[in-house]
Amino acid sequence: MKTSDFYYELPKELIAQDPLEDRSSSRLLVLGLKDGSIAHRHFTDITEYLREGDCLVLNNTKVIPARLYGTRSGTGAAIEVLLLKRKEHDVWETLVRPGKKARPGTEIIFGDGALTGEVIDVVEEGNRLIRFKYEGIFEEILDRLGQMPLPPYITHELKDKNRYQTVYAKYEGSAAAPTAGLHFTPQLLDVVRKKGIRIAEVTLHVGLGTFRPVKTEDVTQHHMHSEFYRIDETAAQTINETKKGGGRVICVGTTSCRTIESAAGKNGLLEPCSGWTDIFIYPGYQFKVLDGLVTNFHLPESTLLMLVSALAGKERVLAAYREAVRERYRFFSFGDAMLLL
Numbered sequence: 001m002k003t004s005d006f007y008y009e010l011p012k013e014l015i016a017q018d019p020l021e022d023r024s025s026s027r028l029l030v031l032g033l034k035d036g037s038i039a040h041r042h043f044t045d046i047t048e049y050l051r052e053g054d055c056l057v058l059n060n061t062k063v064i065p066a067r068l069y070g071t072r073s074g075t076g077a078a079i080e081v082l083l084l085k086r087k088e089h090d091v092w093e094t095l096v097r098p099g100k101k102a103r104p105g106t107e108i109i110f111g112d113g114a115l116t117g118e119v120i121d122v123v124e125e126g127n128r129l130i131r132f133k134y135e136g137i138f139e140e141i142l143d144r145l146g147q148m149p150l151p152p153y154i155t156h157e158l159k160d161k162n163r164y165q166t167v168y169a170k171y172e173g174s175a176a177a178p179t180a181g182l183h184f185t186p187q188l189l190d191v192v193r194k195k196g197i198r199i200a201e202v203t204l205h206v207g208l209g210t211f212r213p214v215k216t217e218d219v220t221q222h223h224m225h226s227e228f229y230r231i232d233e234t235a236a237q238t239i240n241e242t243k244k245g246g247g248r249v250i251c252v253g254t255t256s257c258r259t260i261e262s263a264a265g266k267n268g269l270l271e272p273c274s275g276w277t278d279i280f281i282y283p284g285y286q287f288k289v290l291d292g293l294v295t296n297f298h299l300p301e302s303t304l305l306m307l308v309s310a311l312a313g314k315e316r317v318l319a320a321y322r323e324a325v326r327e328r329y330r331f332f333s334f335g336d337a338m339l340l341l
Contacts, residue, residue: 165177281307
């Protein structure tokens with residue numbers, strides 16, 4: 001299986017640069033898993049495809065303003081730091097640009113000096129471990145100095161930080177948003193609940209590893225970076241009861257999918273748990289829990305597109321993407337959505 005097998009042509013003007021004013025007003029392409037049928041709807045129509053007894057699985061992670069701009073102590077050279085993963089209380093694994101200016105021992109000053117960082121090590125793929133020093137509460141300083149870590153294909157400035165958060169975001173720790181959930185509003189979730197559809201919340205803190213390009217031509221040689229996840233007793237029970245009752249488990253986003261598939265036993269049931277996952281789902285994978293997926297349109301040759309292809313089949317997915325291009329859907333993080341069911 002080659003990485004190039006997952007390539008498709010995408011006109012640049014279809015890459016969404018700004019979120020829609022109304023989250024739920026995006027379009028929805030519905031792809032039938034049994035027959036490959038395609039329907040063009042609006043996102044609020046999703047409730048027509050959900051049944052009483054089904055369960056929506058949401059990832060309640062919260063994006064931190066993880067992009068920091070600083071200067072190198074002594075030279076004043078500009079340095080950009082992206083927080084990826086908290087290793088200890090004040091030590092973070094980071095992506096630093098330019099890396100050549102961030103050798104071990106380098107001190108970086110941010111903002112008014114309320115935050116400083118020392119590079120203490122170089123780790124996998126050139127990432128830097130940085131130990132931060134500050135007075136007060138780190139999260140408050142980060143909220144003041146940091147910016148939302150929008151993907152590089154989004155070049156417009158985000159006017160409202162909350163538009164890169166889901167309305168149900170709770171637990172801080174992500175370097176990127178679980179973007180399939182951006183389409184839901186509190187009102188739409190109320191409609192879902194009133195229809196008798198259960199909601200289970202899990203947590204997976206999204207790292208940039210999910211979005212890193214696949215650099216190997218052989219898909220199976222790609223290695224995913226690990227991400228922290230947690231499933232509490234309530235979520236596990238809700239999902240298990242749905243499966244036992246004959247309902248469908250429909251994940252909102254690839255991160256929710258990877259969370260429950262990482263934690264599932266051979267019988268397809270979940271136990272409350274937490275840990276790190278580097279699960280890589282591509283065609284040939286047998287899903288243990290998931291029955292359907294809500295997701296955005298993903299980059300060509302990406303691990304996310306491979307996951308979707310594992311569920312619906314590569315040819316069907318690429319045909320649906322070609323249809324979406326013809327119909328001028330909006331792509332990627334702030335774009336339109338797909339329902340695979």
